[in-house]
Amino acid sequence: MPRPLPRPRLRSTAAVFTVLSAVAATSFITAPSIAEPFAASPCALNRTDAHHSEGLDTWNAAYPKPTRALDAVMVFLSFPDAAPRTTPAELTADHFPATSDFFARASYGRFTLRAHPQRRWIRMPRPSTAYAMQRDWNPAHRAAYLRDALSVSDGRVDFSRYDVVYFVADPDAPGVDSDATKVVNLDTPLRADGTDIRRVVTVFERHPPDRLVLAHETGHVFDLPDLYHRPVDGRGDWDTHVGDWDLMGSQFGLAPDLFAWHKWKLGWLDDRQVVCVPGTGPARLTLESLGAAPGTPATATAGSPAFGTGRGTKLAVVRTGPDSALAFEARGAVGNDTSTCRQGVLVYRVRSDAPSGTGPVRVVDAHPGSESCWRGSVYPPLADAPVEPGESFTVPGERVTVKVEDRTPTGAWTVRITPADQPEV
Template sequence: MCTTLSAVAATCLITVPAEARPFSPDPCALARTAAHHSEGVATWNSAYPRPTRALDAVMVFLSFPDSQPLTTPAELAADHFPATTGFFRRASYGRFTLRPHPLRHWVPMPRPSTAYAIRRDWSPGHRSAYLRDALAAADPHVDFRRYGVVYFVADPDAPGVDSDATKVVNLDTPLRADGTDIRRVVTVFENHPPDRLVLAHETGHVFDLPDLYRRPVDADGDWDTHVGDWDLMGSQFGLAPDLFGWHKWKLGWLEPRQVACVRGTGPVRLTLEPLGAGPGVPVAGAAGAPSFGLGRGTKLAVVRTGADTALAFEARGPVGDDAAACRAGVLVYRVRGGTESGAGPVRVIDAHPGTEACGRDSVYPPLADAPVGLGESFTVPGDGVRVEVQGRTPSGAWTVSITPGAGAPGRG
């Protein structure tokens, strides 16, 4: 076993041949690589369940002989549901439902909590022992054939439980129960109440999404320099934790026509819907009145920049899971398909590098104002790709121009 772990008129600016193909995004789809949780989207890794349908998840609550639980399974289940289901329902535009099935009683473990040496960087031996004991204890109470996701939730008040140890365990050799292979388990060691959206983050790993935070060598370093508030897989505490459009593409939540592959050298004009807007979700339009007409237009624009790299552009603002977003505009980020989970496979590009925002609330204020705002233009350093945010439509969508071969870097 191993842990793997404004509304202004916009004119068409096309001056030389260029292409935007929302119905054929394949040329911009990075190939999936051998990197753990690769950001390649050309194919799906069949070792993971793809969340394009309803999935049932079992929650098993584990007690230990060295501690009398101070909470009930129902209280711990309520820490995570329905919030986790709601997050994914909004993020997937209703395409995915996570259905929890929590046990109503504690399942006793055979050994004290301290016997498993639970911590963030868990030894393989102790981790294996914990999983074997947990599965054996739970098997009489659970038919594992019924579930696509397994959560083992430890008594948060047991002396050996470390709240920093919550993670997904991927198994080289699957566990076996009820005639079915169990290839990954979410081990939950959270306090009561837990970190916000922590279970949604860990469940993202079950669907092959990588960690986007930076783990500093110095324990006092900043963890959020790569993506800041802008994706749950970077921080569950973020002000705008909706999953990147790239991740929604990967997971099958965006239709091919909702992804525009921008090619050529001249400007391409696009209309980007707010990423969080789905059917029935109100979005403030150009005049400030709510509009409910968005949800199935273009959500993501992509410029391929190399064999294994791409730039992504999406409209973000206080909509859906991003209701607390600090700033609105077009967010730009770089994706690397061959970069391992935790090593920076996605990095947000700051269109306002000299400023920051929402200092008391943001997990990383320098990136809280990263989006290109209304009436602004920005050229991506090192790539020369230029984006202009030209206006807002009455429905609340953003009109933008993207020029793949714009030239020198800078912001206008």
């Protein structure tokens, strides 16, 4: 969904929906969630009632877990007040295979998103203007849109076959507002073909759309939070929390790969790839670049940032409280991060009790006095946030020091992390 900014940036927010009322995006679904045991690591924060909590000791079974192939249907909706100027095939190509490719790289091949686009437009019963689409959509209008969309498509789509539902509106209809693209989470599921539909991605993007917009929205389907900051008056900078460094912060980021914390939450990193740094440190470890996948790309050579096994250590964690932690990961120009502004070890704070949209993750700037990549970065003050080889950085307020010693012959990063009150040796 577009923001009122001169530079194009992320345009999305999640919402919680019921037929009669809607709960704010930063609230949690009131229906009880089912917990499935997940990470047993001592540095895995506990999942809380916060909407899209960053806790990962259990998986919220109300969401599909992307550790297997999932099927997504794309339903294309036209309206009586406009004749479509694009085809379903053209709109499909706007999003796929780019969305599937992003997740394949981010998951190291552990997750496949299979798109099943419908081939024809399905006519809605009312004009596009009747639904009053906008970012903060009126619950009654949104409910009417979803009821009508499901009603007209149910006879042509077997919803029981799909894990993810995309309702894609004709981008040229007069009432379609690209600012309204979002995931709608249902307190009371819709019912079709003997299956419950608990969430729907409503797509109102222009043609061509914002880069990776559907990947961002699909991230919400997997219980990932919004990481951007929405100014109270809608004006100002939206990207102050994480800058370019995660898709859930900005789909326009130079390094939009998902944080290692998110990959751990989604089941794409094993516990053995996460190092819990004890308070009795210091700890010396080797961090492999986050985007390095299993196997070595044909273009990579020993010493290049693309070189790596993809099976090494990806994340180091220092617990700072019952619901908080510091995370350390290496970001190199590989995988989804090939356009990154700077390479090095990125430090960020994680809170499992902070709801989506309130800063559950915040990048710590290792170079607060400088900015970088003005032409491409969504937030230049954080574009050079990583700690680079030869640098030592003490995290403000935590007295935890990270020192990046060097790069290994395989392109990984040798790192020393010293918790509070421990001598750095």
